[in-house]
Amino acid sequence: xxxxxxxxxxxxxxxxxxxxxxxxxxxxxxxxxxxxxxxxxxxxxxxxxxxxxxxxxxxxxxxxxxxxxxxxxxxxxxxxxxxxxxxxxxxxxxxxxxxxxxxxxxxxxxxxxxxxxxxxxxxxxxxxxxxxxxxxxxxxxxxxxxxxxxxxxxxxxxxxxxxxxxxxxxxxxxxxxxxxxxxxxxxxxxxxxxxxxxxxxxxxxxxxxxxxxxxxxxxxxxxxxxxxxxxxxxxxxxxxxxxxxxxxxxxxxxxxxxxxxxxxxxxxxxxxxxxxxxxxxxxxxxxxxxxxxxxxxxxxxxxxxxxxxxxxxxx
Amino acid sequence: xxxxxxxxxxxxxxxxxxxxxxxxxxxxxxxxxxxxxxxxxxxxxxxxxxxxxxxxxxxxxxxxxxxxxxxxxxxxxxxxxxxxxxxxxxxxxxxxxxxxxxxxxxxxxxxxxxxxxxxxxxxxxxxxxxxxxxxxxxxxxxxxxxxxxxxxxxxxxxxxxxxxxxxxxxxxxxxxxxxxxxxxxxxxxxxxxxxxxxxxxxxxxxxxxxxxxxxxxxxxxxxxxxxxxxxxxxxxxxxxxxxxxxxxxxxxxxxxxxxxxxxxxxx
Numbered sequence: 001x002x003x004x005x006x007x008x009x010x011x012x013x014x015x016x017x018x019x020x021x022x023x024x025x026x027x028x029x030x031x032x033x034x035x036x037x038x039x040x041x042x043x044x045x046x047x048x049x050x051x052x053x054x055x056x057x058x059x060x061x062x063x064x065x066x067x068x069x070x071x072x073x074x075x076x077x078x079x080x081x082x083x084x085x086x087x088x089x090x091x092x093x094x095x096x097x098x099x100x101x102x103x104x105x106x107x108x109x110x111x112x113x114x115x116x117x118x119x120x121x122x123x124x125x126x127x128x129x130x131x132x133x134x135x136x137x138x139x140x141x142x143x144x145x146x147x148x149x150x151x152x153x154x155x156x157x158x159x160x161x162x163x164x165x166x167x168x169x170x171x172x173x174x175x176x177x178x179x180x181x182x183x184x185x186x187x188x189x190x191x192x193x194x195x196x197x198x199x200x201x202x203x204x205x206x207x208x209x210x211x212x213x214x215x216x217x218x219x220x221x222x223x224x225x226x227x228x229x230x231x232x233x234x235x236x237x238x239x240x241x242x243x244x245x246x247x248x249x250x251x252x253x254x255x256x257x258x259x260x261x262x263x264x265x266x267x268x269x270x271x272x273x274x275x276x277x278x279x280x281x282x283x284x285x286x287x288x289x290x291x292x293x294x295x296x297x298x299x300x301x302x303x304x305x306x307x308x309x310x311x312x313x314x315x
Numbered sequence: 316x317x318x319x320x321x322x323x324x325x326x327x328x329x330x331x332x333x334x335x336x337x338x339x340x341x342x343x344x345x346x347x348x349x350x351x352x353x354x355x356x357x358x359x360x361x362x363x364x365x366x367x368x369x370x371x372x373x374x375x376x377x378x379x380x381x382x383x384x385x386x387x388x389x390x391x392x393x394x395x396x397x398x399x400x401x402x403x404x405x406x407x408x409x410x411x412x413x414x415x416x417x418x419x420x421x422x423x424x425x426x427x428x429x430x431x432x433x434x435x436x437x438x439x440x441x442x443x444x445x446x447x448x449x450x451x452x453x454x455x456x457x458x459x460x461x462x463x464x465x466x467x468x469x470x471x472x473x474x475x476x477x478x479x480x481x482x483x484x485x486x487x488x489x490x491x492x493x494x495x496x497x498x499x500x501x502x503x504x505x506x507x508x509x510x511x512x513x514x515x516x517x518x519x520x521x522x523x524x525x526x527x528x529x530x531x532x533x534x535x536x537x538x539x540x541x542x543x544x545x546x547x548x549x550x551x552x553x554x555x556x557x558x559x560x561x562x563x564x565x566x567x568x569x570x571x572x573x574x575x576x577x578x579x580x581x582x
Binding site: 195197198200201202203204205206207208211215216219220 | 382387412413414415416420422424427428429441442443492
């Protein structure tokens with residue numbers, strides 16, 4: 001054991017023992033996990049609270065409007081004076097139109113960008129492009145909304161004369177542009193993390209760079225890529241400003257993309273910014289629409305989980 | 316000294332057509348670092364050629380130059396010639412893909428693709444245009460048998476190759492290489508990440524493969540070189556110090572440095 005040396009200094013072991021004997025330290029050690037748990041539960045409790053509110057108000061809504069009419073109704077006329085109609089399908093279709101168009105734009109371009117960045121771009125180029133992508137992801141959506149309304153729509157009208165001022169096509173494309181950097185950046189992360197030894201193995205078999213990218217790296221990174229696409233599409237479903245500004249406010253149950261639409265989110269904005277009184281059916285309807293939106297995102301996340309599990313290629 | 320070696324080599328076999336690789340005055344730089352200096356080597360068909368030497372002597376660099384994988388390092392510059400079957404691999408019209416289809420490679424660490432065992436073996440034939448399922452099935456079985464791993468995996472061809480042990484993975488990599496029936500197989504310390512039993516299996520396999528392929532193997536393990544190779548080249552500081560029949564290198568080396576290295580005085 002430690003002994004005092006000739007200089008009379010206490011040994012390190014003695015100093016440690018002295019420090020450990022303080023009560024304070026033990027009390028803090030015991031309290032810390034409790035405090036951390038408290039902090040961690042704040043976000044969990046908030047989530048539970050939000051879902052709880054959604055459910056409560058939605059249940060009240062269904063005492064006024066039958067569930068079946070809500071789920072399968074193809075008319076959405078909440079502001080009608082005589083007979084209000086609350087069939088969610090037109091709003092769902094509006095959201096789907098925008099999301100599908102966004103996916104058509106963002107998925108191929110996003111994955112192509114990811115392949116370029118991870119397999120072809122030099123280290124320097126990547127170091128320049130990645131931050132730019134991330135800046136693009138940080139542009140406020142209201143800016144994208146005006147971009148859709150005042151630039152993309154007039155541009156599209158040059159080619160499609162029948163295109164209305166408010167339509168599904170233009171916000172769809174712009175939402176696609178908005179989520180593209182997210183897909184590109186997250187997919188690039190997934191592809192870059194595929195070990196180089198695997199690329200070398202493929203190159204040594206006489207593969208071209210493209211074959212390595214498409215047949216080896218892409219499948220190996222597929223679970224990460226699928227996750228990025230689903231995350232991005234969840235954002236597209238929940239996107240509000242762009243569709244409110246450029247999509248219009250006409251809920252329609254058809255697949256025409258040149259005409260005015262209304263999405264679930266845009267409806268919530270419309271009601272929230274209007275003067276629907278507390279307690280009216282319209283007031284409760286925004287919770288039911290919000291709840292539907294929530295279920296959609298939940299479903300997407302579940303799908304992502306299933307798909308990425310099924311296609312996972314472990315390395 | 317080089318003339319003597321060539322003389323010896325030609326006296327052992329007079330046909331020039333059985334020379335697979337003829338390296339002439341090869342120099343290689345990583346940026347400013349001169350990694351290979353005036354390499355001259357002739358490598359023969361259906362022989363196992365071992366390349367030995369201490370770490371950093373350029374043995375791995377040399378073997379990676381033979382299929383031009385070394386060019387993945389952006390700062391690499393080369394001069395000189397490597398004739399593969401009498402054609403310079405550095406010729407502008409010689410595509411690296413064409414070369415690497417003829418010259419397979421097995422790496423230091425097993426690197427199977429994160430795919431099923433079947434897809435790993437079928438990868439090479441597939442990218443080179445073979446799509447017929449029956450032919451692919453035959454290639455897969457033949458290659459796995461060739462790599463002495465068929466019996467261990469035949470019942471689970473659809474499981475991920477990463478579920479296998481390290482030694483099995485390395486034999487899968489060898490089978491993957493055999494699937495396109497290359498002419499030469501380059502092996503870069505193929506057993507350095509394996510346990511002794513797996514190492515033994517791979518060594519036995521190399522002996523069998525010699526019948527059909529020309530094998531060039533880099534190894535850190537001198538006993539391994541002595542056990543499995545016909546010819547041995549001793550590299551030191553980017554130069555070939557000595558190249559001769561393996562039994563000569565390990566019994567009566569001409570160069571003092573070779574003797575010092577194989578007797579364990581350095582390295």
